[in-house]
Amino acid sequence: MTEDDVIKLKEFKASKNRLMGRLLNRSYRYMSTLAVKFLTDKGYTNFRVGQIVALVNIDVEGTSVNKIAQKAGMTKQGMSKLVKELADEGFVYTEKDPSDARALIVKLTDLGVRCILDWKACTEYIDQNFEEVIGAEQLNILKDILRNLVDKYEEMIETGEVPCEPIPLAFMKK
Incomplete structure (x- = not known):
């Protein structure tokens, strides 16, 4: 390791608290911690915050697994797993699609509807907590930027400029 490499490494480590990935990851953890507390207080003991991505993408009249996955930006296999978990917990149920015997329509149960409405209240709770830290104006600016x-x-996904799934970076050289 050269002296120049050591200097660059020290500069990088000194600035790590301003790295975008770290900031977004830590902010997401903060949001998730608030959400888990809120939902646990509401009695959702077996619910994972990651499952909400499926619930909020189910239309009132029901939605196919493929469509839910597409709306959520997930694979069909990943969404199928989430739907099964949600069905096992009583948040959704499935029916055969009358127009395609191979497909399933996912529908919300009363518990699923209540959960989405509680999630709405949860997002308001998270916003209040963020607002206490950065203020309403800064929160609105942050939301606009994101x-x-x-x-x-x-847009890049739709135009094919980037793949739908993140690709692991192979940046290490020997």
């Missing part, structure tokens, strides 16, 4: 980034990423 929305712009998400819109750009989704």
